[in-house]
Amino acid sequence: MNKDDVRRAYDDLAPVYAEQRTGDGEGMAILTEFLDSLPESPRVLDAGCGQGTPVLTRLASEADPVGLDFSREQVTLAAENVPDAPLAQGDMTALPFGTDAFDAVVAYWSLIHVPMDDHQTVIDEFARVLRSGGRVLVCEGTNEWAGENPDWLESGVRMEWNIAGAAETRAQLQNAGFEVTDTWGAPETMNPDEEDGEETGDSDDDHPWTFFSARLES
Structure with a gap:
């Protein structure tokens, strides 16, 4: 996987992707x-905020959010959708923030676009800024999978994924000093194998995505 290819892809399909990420799914x-588990008015980093909907918008209603995305076009859309939230363009493997900067980090559909060998680095960075x-x-595919779609969302744009799987992601969180406190399975849309926004239904599990909530141990 080439990170710059993923960044350029999200630049190219920004309007198409924005249309797909406006719903209120299980996530x-x-x-x-x-x-509900966070302190009042927490400072929260949305790592991979995309166009700012729906996650960053939701955070802005209850928290002091900061959005970060690798794609300049996605950050531009986020500035329009969540104008009061500070935003940064940057790489999750080297977050442009100091240590102890946030009360929480959320990462929706972003870790899955990081090269497999860099997943631990990203989670270590989350620990550093907390x-x-x-x-x-963090959300991750339940099963390990790596691949691409040459015409994702019928946009004519090629997209790549490196999905470590739930078991490996749990281990990476623990390696970084996190205690996993909750997990959820989610039949979320935006499956990498989707062609038209419909779920494929061919997963080995009814919940092809796994969400982890974890606390950084003192």
Whole structure:
């Protein structure tokens, strides 16, 4: 996987992707439960914020959010959709923030676009920017898978994924000093194998995505 190819792809399909990411799926119910576990008015990093909907918009209603994305076009859309949220263009393997900067980090559909060998680095970066006892919410494919789609979302744009799987992601969180406190399975749309926004239904599991909530141990 080439990270720059993924970045350019998200630049190219920004309007198409934005149309797909405006709904309130199972992932948003999980986000609500996660926010309930945080202190009042937490500072939260949305790592891979995309166009700012629906996650960054939801965070802005209850938290002090900061959005980060690798794609300049996605950041531009996020600035339009969530104008009061600070935004940065950057790489999750080297977050442009100091240590102990956030109470929580959320990463929706972003870790899956990082080269497999860099997943641990990203999770280590999440730990670095979190305050002691900080929380992280990460989604990952339940099963390990790597591949591409040459015409994702019928956009004519090629997209790539490196999905480590739930077991490996749990181990990476633990390696970074997190205690996993909750997990959820989600039959979320935006499956990498989708061609038209419909779920394929051919997963080995009824929940092809796994969400992890974890606390950084003191």
